[in-house]
Amino acid sequence: MKTKILEEFKTRFGTEPSLYASAGRINLIGEHTDYNGGFVFPGAIDKVIMSAIAPNDTEKVRVFSIDINEYAEFGLNEDDVPPQSWARYIFGVCREILKRGGTVKGFDAVFAGNVPLGAGLSSSAALESCFAFALNDMFNANSIDKFELAKIGQSTEHNYCGVNCGIMDQFASVMGRKGKLMRLDCRSMEFEYFPFASDDYELILVDSRVKHELADSPYNKRRASCERVAKRLGLETLRDATIDMLDSIRTDITAEDYFRAKFVIEEKDRVLAVCDALNKGDFETVGAKMYETHKGLSKDYEVSCEELDFLNDVARECGVTGSRIMGGGFGGCTINLVKKDLRDKFIETAKEKFKEKYGHEPKVYPVVISDGAHKVEE
Numbered sequence: 001m002k003t004k005i006l007e008e009f010k011t012r013f014g015t016e017p018s019l020y021a022s023a024g025r026i027n028l029i030g031e032h033t034d035y036n037g038g039f040v041f042p043g044a045i046d047k048v049i050m051s052a053i054a055p056n057d058t059e060k061v062r063v064f065s066i067d068i069n070e071y072a073e074f075g076l077n078e079d080d081v082p083p084q085s086w087a088r089y090i091f092g093v094c095r096e097i098l099k100r101g102g103t104v105k106g107f108d109a110v111f112a113g114n115v116p117l118g119a120g121l122s123s124s125a126a127l128e129s130c131f132a133f134a135l136n137d138m139f140n141a142n143s144i145d146k147f148e149l150a151k152i153g154q155s156t157e158h159n160y161c162g163v164n165c166g167i168m169d170q171f172a173s174v175m176g177r178k179g180k181l182m183r184l185d186c187r188s189m190e191f192e193y194f195p196f197a198s199d200d201y202e203l204i205l206v207d208s209r210v211k212h213e214l215a216d217s218p219y220n221k222r223r224a225s226c227e228r229v230a231k232r233l234g235l236e237t238l239r240d241a242t243i244d245m246l247d248s249i250r251t252d253i254t255a256e257d258y259f260r261a262k263f264v265i266e267e268k269d270r271v272l273a274v275c276d277a278l279n280k281g282d283f284e285t286v287g288a289k290m291y292e293t294h295k296g297l298s299k300d301y302e303v304s305c306e307e308l309d310f311l312n313d314v315a316r317e318c319g320v321t322g323s324r325i326m327g328g329g330f331g332g333c334t335i336n337l338v339k340k341d342l343r344d345k346f347i348e349t350a351k352e353k354f355k356e357k358y359g360h361e362p363k364v365y366p367v368v369i370s371d372g373a374h375k376v377e378e
């Protein structure tokens with residue numbers, strides 16, 4: 001990938017670029033809790049978006065996407081928004097840095113990636129974080145702190161891509177560290193690195209290949225439900241809500257809002273239970289919580305789909321320790337906590353059964369927890 005990017009850059013622009021990369025992410029547990037002030041438990045993975053970038057002494061950004069095979073060119077003013085949706089992520093990052101008083105000048109870029117698109121592994125956060133990190137290094141002497149870089153990515157989603165996402169994906173993409181998951185408190189923004197290493201278990205992603213698309217999706221509606229309930233309870237977010245409080249207003253809110261909030265309140269506690277269990281090396285409890293999350297996401301939050309429920313059932317039948325839909329939902333992957341000696345059997349069975357039912361095999365990716373945004377040494 002690196003060579004391909006550098007060669008393409010040389011052919012198109014002929015100057016000497018620097019290389020930057022940022023990662024996709026997994027999340028062990030804590031789904032749809034970030035925008036509710038709750039906890040999440042993500043980590044960066046070994047799949048990245050990588051870009052070669054060099055200032056071009058103009059006021060224009062010229063960028064080529066190898067994977068989409070498309071070129072875009074845009075200025076840096078608010079009304080210069082490019083028509084290509086992929087270029088809006090980069091435009092948004094530039095604008096958000098400028099809005100915060102940072103510097104962005106014209107630059108040339110060529111990028112590519114191996115984060116599967118629409119698989120719920122946050123390829124868009126990887127793209128935003130790669131450019132936010134690069135432009136901070138290139139034009140701002142790294143004066144913008146890393147948290148702010150994550151927020152720049154998040155604001156890009158809100159203001160230029162139509163997704164009212166939380167902070168988890170960009171946070172994981174920027175802050176990720178090899179071999180470590182991170183427990184983030186999305187209210188105080190305090191976080192802790194947790195080593196994730198086991199001789200007996202590993203994490204495996206099974207990609208249903210149902211494309212998930214969050215823009216204009218029911219994702220924003222889920223968030224609106226949570227905000228309505230929090231407001232009704234007189235709270236800023238559902239972070240401080242309990243099931244008793246929710247039950248006390250049950251007749252005043254819609255059944256849909258009730259079940260959305262119920263999931264979030266329960267999920268918040270599951271993240272803490274999983275941290276405790278991990279500290280004790282109790283993977284059975286971690287796994288049991290993952291199954292509970294899947295059930296909640298499927299039945300109460302309603303962000304699963306038939307294929308993902310099927311994959312979850314197959315995992316359970318195979319005796320997999322934990323399995324659940326991962327990320328925003330509406331397609332993408334399940335994340336599975338699998339005993340190493342069951343690994344091959346599980347993958348084989350999942351592929352076989354899925355193909356029998358849906359006519360194609362799911363893709364399988366082992367999870368390798370890796371570093372987040374960084375400059376790539378040549």
Ligand code: GLA
Nearest residue numbers: 031032165166167168327328
């Ligand atoms: C998407 C969003 C995140 C988070 C997850 C669900 O990935 O971008 O902010 O809300 O969905 O946990």
